[in-house]
Amino acid sequence: MTRSRALIVWLIVVYAFLYAPIGFLVAFSFNATRLVTAWSGFSFRWYGVLARDQQLIDATWLSLRIAATSATLALIVGTLAGYALARFGSFRSRPAFAAAVAAPLVLPEVITGLSLLLLFVALEQAVGWPAGRGATTVTLAHASVSVAYVAVVVRARLTDAGTTLEEAAMDLYAAPWAAFARVTLPLTAPALAAGWLLAFTLSLDDVVVASFTSGPGASTLPMVVFSMTRLGVTPEIYALATVIVAVVTVMLLGVARLQANGQR
Amino acid sequence: MVKISLAVSADGIPPYTALLRWTGWVPHLVPSWDSYALVLGDPFYARALLLSLKVAGISTLVCLLMGYPMALAIAQASVRWRNALLLAVMLPFWTGFLMRINAWIGLLQDDGWVNAGLAALGLGAHRLIYTDFAMYLGMVYTYLPFMVLPLYARLTQMDPVLLEAAADLGAPPWRVFLRVTLPLSLPGVWAGVLLVFIPAVGEYVIPELLGGPQAQLVGRVLWEEFFSNRDWPTASALAVVLLMVLLILPAGLWRLTRQATS
Numbered sequence: 001m002t003r004s005r006a007l008i009v010w011l012i013v014v015y016a017f018l019y020a021p022i023g024f025l026v027a028f029s030f031n032a033t034r035l036v037t038a039w040s041g042f043s044f045r046w047y048g049v050l051a052r053d054q055q056l057i058d059a060t061w062l063s064l065r066i067a068a069t070s071a072t073l074a075l076i077v078g079t080l081a082g083y084a085l086a087r088f089g090s091f092r093s094r095p096a097f098a099a100a101v102a103a104p105l106v107l108p109e110v111i112t113g114l115s116l117l118l119l120f121v122a123l124e125q126a127v128g129w130p131a132g133r134g135a136t137t138v139t140l141a142h143a144s145v146s147v148a149y150v151a152v153v154v155r156a157r158l159t160d161a162g163t164t165l166e167e168a169a170m171d172l173y174a175a176p177w178a179a180f181a182r183v184t185l186p187l188t189a190p191a192l193a194a195g196w197l198l199a200f201t202l203s204l205d206d207v208v209v210a211s212f213t214s215g216p217g218a219s220t221l222p223m224v225v226f227s228m229t230r231l232g233v234t235p236e237i238y239a240l241a242t243v244i245v246a247v248v249t250v251m252l253l254g255v256a257r258l259q260a261n262g263q264r
Numbered sequence: 265m266v267k268i269s270l271a272v273s274a275d276g277i278p279p280y281t282a283l284l285r286w287t288g289w290v291p292h293l294v295p296s297w298d299s300y301a302l303v304l305g306d307p308f309y310a311r312a313l314l315l316s317l318k319v320a321g322i323s324t325l326v327c328l329l330m331g332y333p334m335a336l337a338i339a340q341a342s343v344r345w346r347n348a349l350l351l352a353v354m355l356p357f358w359t360g361f362l363m364r365i366n367a368w369i370g371l372l373q374d375d376g377w378v379n380a381g382l383a384a385l386g387l388g389a390h391r392l393i394y395t396d397f398a399m400y401l402g403m404v405y406t407y408l409p410f411m412v413l414p415l416y417a418r419l420t421q422m423d424p425v426l427l428e429a430a431a432d433l434g435a436p437p438w439r440v441f442l443r444v445t446l447p448l449s450l451p452g453v454w455a456g457v458l459l460v461f462i463p464a465v466g467e468y469v470i471p472e473l474l475g476g477p478q479a480q481l482v483g484r485v486l487w488e489e490f491f492s493n494r495d496w497p498t499a500s501a502l503a504v505v506l507l508m509v510l511l512i513l514p515a516g517l518w519r520l521t522r523q524a525t526s
Contacts (some may be wrong), residue, residue, distance in 0.1 A: 007337035011349070011421050014334050017405070019448070020526035021367035024377065025359075028370060037377070106459060108466020108510070110483045115489065118500065149352050205361050225362045229473055232371045241363035248358040248392055 026245060029238035046239040054070070056224060056231070056240065063204055063221035066135060070142035071199035078150025078195060079188070085151065086158035090164035104148040113212030116141045120213060133215030135137050139214040142206065153198065157191035288481075299501035309485065313509065316482040319396075319471075320464035321455060323403035324459075327411040327460050328453065335415035335452075336445075339422075350416065354408050365402060365473050370396050399475035407464055411456040417444075418452025461511055482506055498502065 032041040041197055044128075050056065079100050104112060120137050130136050165187065169179040185192075207222035214223065228237060303309045338349045356364060372380050372393040379389045392398055420447070430440040468483035475481075482502065490499040 004337070004340060007333055007340065010333045011337045014330060015352060018353070019365055021371060021405075022356060022359055025363065025370055037375045083455050088360040104303075106462040108483060109461050109504070110466045110468050111507055114486070114499060114503050118496075178471045201358060202392050205357075207362060222360075222362055225360075225366075226469070226473075229362065229366055229369065233366055237363070237366050238370075239362060241366065246364065249350070252355075252358075 006039060022245065025238045026242045029235050029242040031235045031238075034234055036235060037080045044234040047243075049236050050239045050243070050252030053236070055219075056221070059219055059221040059224040062218065062229070064136060065140045066142060066220060067200045070139045070203050072099045073139070073143035073194050074146035074150050074199040075192060075196045076181065077155050078147040078170035078199075079192060081147060081151040083184075084157060086101070086155045087163070101148055104145045109206070109208035110156040110212075112145060113209040116144065124200065133213060134218035135214075137213045138210050138220060139217065141209050142199075142248045145206075145209060146202055148200065150195035150199045153191045156179040156186055157188050200201070287496075290339045300505075301499055303366040303501045303505055308480075309482075311484045312485045313481050313506065315480065316465045316467075317509075317513075319399065319403065319479075319481060320461050320467070323400060323407060323464050324411075324457055325452045326400070326404045327408050328457065331408055331411035331456065332453075335412050335419055338412075339419035346420075348385070350413075350482060353412050357409065359447050361406065362469070364405065365470065367472060368398070368405065369403055372401075382391045392480055393474065394476040396475065399479050402407060402470040402474040403467065404465060410459040410463075414455035414459060415449065418449050422448050438505055458514060463515070465510060468504060482519060 028036050028039070029046055030042050030044070032043040034043060062243070080095075084091075085098055085101065088094075089208050091097075117133075117137075118131060124130060124132075130140070144247060165183050169183045170176065173183065205222060206220075207226045210220045211221055211226075214220065225237060225240070228234070323385060335354075338353075341349055371512060373379070373394070374389070375392065376392070378392060383389055426444055426448070427440055430444045431437075435443065466483045466486075468482065470485050471479040471481045471484055473485075486499050486502050486506070487503065489495045
């Protein structure tokens with residue numbers, strides 16, 4: 001009993017460590033002066049600055065667009081890859097395929113970013129597409145990284161679900177494509193949603209791969225925040241972070257609500 | 265990437281020369297090993313690589329020491345609490361990585377709150393931001409969830425009957441832990457270590473924003489070669505060397521532990 005009490009105390013300490021910076025961030029986004037060290041009164045000043053910062057707003061829209069497109073691309077390719085890994089048994093190149101799908105999960109971002117950029121440049125020389133670098137190349141880069149995450153989530157779900165229901169559908173004379181569309185897809189729907197969301201957040205959060213694969217005129221939100229941070233931290237960034245925390249909280253509460261309704 | 269690393273830096277866009285040269289219809293491969301000679305010969309790059317391995321190693325160890333009791337506590341919690349606790353581990357993810365690093369930059373300032381806390385405890389003020397301490401803190405803070413999740417997954421798969429059996433046979437709790445829990449959770453430990461260590465070796469943002477100029481990790485050196493020096497071949501050669509190290513090192517460690525246990 002004493003041991004598990006020590007564990008609970010430890011849990012509280014680590015959660016405090018995880019959440020203290022976020023609390024600090026939210027608090028100081030309301031600071032009246034541009035300091036992030038000394039509290040000098042409550043104010044919405046930095047939210048006003050944020051709302052007028054056209055560079056940040058443009059970058060936010062660009063990032064949201066890139067995140068949505070790349071997550072959708074990754075969902076399609078990743079689902080197929082996950083399906084192949086979970087259902088096709090052991091085909092000849094399976095170990096190599098599995099390793100190739102999983103590699104981006106752990107590969108350092110600088111390696112991923114550099115190699116994707118060089119691939120894009122070589123492609124441009126060879127076939128003339130993608131012409132130049134910008135939002136398109138960042139989208140493709142993010143999609144290619146996220147495929148791994150989607151594939152892992154989908155594969156786990158398919159392996160858990162087993163093949164019994166699909167076989168039953170086919171015994172009842174459903175064509176294989178019908179069995180896939182009417183049985184397999186609905187079964188994996190939660191994994192598909194989770195995979196898409198994961199890909200979306202990864203794209204919104206990435207600075208390294210985007211920096212490598214982006215070109216002039218296409219700065220994503222993390223790239224702008226990164227260059228702002230290098231010049232010095234202001235409550236404006238904290239205000240932006242607070243907005244993100246608020247949006248995420250609302251979204252999570254919404255998802256929890258939906259799940260609770262679905263279970264009833 | 266391998267291709268570019270064998271080319272020579274040339275002016276213009278893209279800044280490297282062609283690897284294939286055509287003489288009539290016969291292609292000639294013209295690799296240049298200059299970039300590799302530079303990366304492997306200059307101790308600057310070797311130092312960066314060793315420093316990165318050290319930083320990633322220490323960060324991984326701290327993550328493991330912090331994350332293991334945490335995963336154990338979550339796995340021992342009642343089912344109702346588990347999901348909430350697990351969600352709480354992942355939640356900071358959604359607030360944006362750069363935002364959390366930003367928060368630490370504010371907290372660790374010379375006149376920041378961490379120093380105020382230290383002063384209140386009578387420990388005096390310290391230089392924190394742009395030091396190795398800040399860098400390690402950022403690393404552990406960022407990568408801790410990657411350690412907790414695989415550990416937790418493994419620990420919940422464990423059959424509690426085994427623990428009861430060990431206890432029934434008169435083993436004190438610490439012995440049950442050492443002889444049953446720990447060995448059974450080793451695959452989770454390995455997964456967590458790889459998930460933290462490999463990306464941490466190439467980390468760029470954390471040493472750049474929290475570490476000082478002395479923290480020349482390999483990710484940072486690669487970034488500088490690429491963006492500041494526009495030396496694509498050297499950056500690529502460095503990336504290939506890093507990749508090789510990352511492929512060989514875990515395999516070697518795996519071998520060693522296998523030998524040690526058998």
